[in-house]
Amino acid sequence: MHPTSFVASSLDNRSSAPPVPPPKQSSVSWLSAERASSTYIADRFGIRLRTLRKASGMTQLEMSIEFGIDRSFISDVERGKKAISLPLLEVIAIGFGLTMSDLLADI
Template sequence: MDVRQRLSANLRRLRSEHGWSQEDYADRAGIHRTYVSDLERGARNPTIMMVEKLAVPFALTASDLIA
């Protein structure tokens, strides 16, 4: 599994565990809902700065999010 696939799987899993819709999570992360959908499908290759932003709502570090 490559890093983009791990990120996608982790985002879906964590978002589901928190009971958040894609829109809820997007609001918390300060990004657009369609971007969340693209990330979860592996259709986007986010920058490391974006990975850091994606980790904040889960109270994780960027490295934890992609581990």
């Protein structure tokens, strides 16, 4: 047998591998395509935080002092530049007198 015919027959055997299944559909089907493509959650939460802060008549500095959160971090969160942890979400909810559900409503 010629060496090249051995390689060719070896390559032909690869085609008997089972086909790769298609990727599964996303499990976040409840999230509308419009909302998912328009903004990221960090951006939407930042808008919500700024709205709540301003409605309470607070500056970022006042919120920083009252809630114990660095002012520059508040600014970054409001601009969607930083993500926020669950413990800080709880601090913000308590500070505004809201439940976590109310804080995150419509985000």
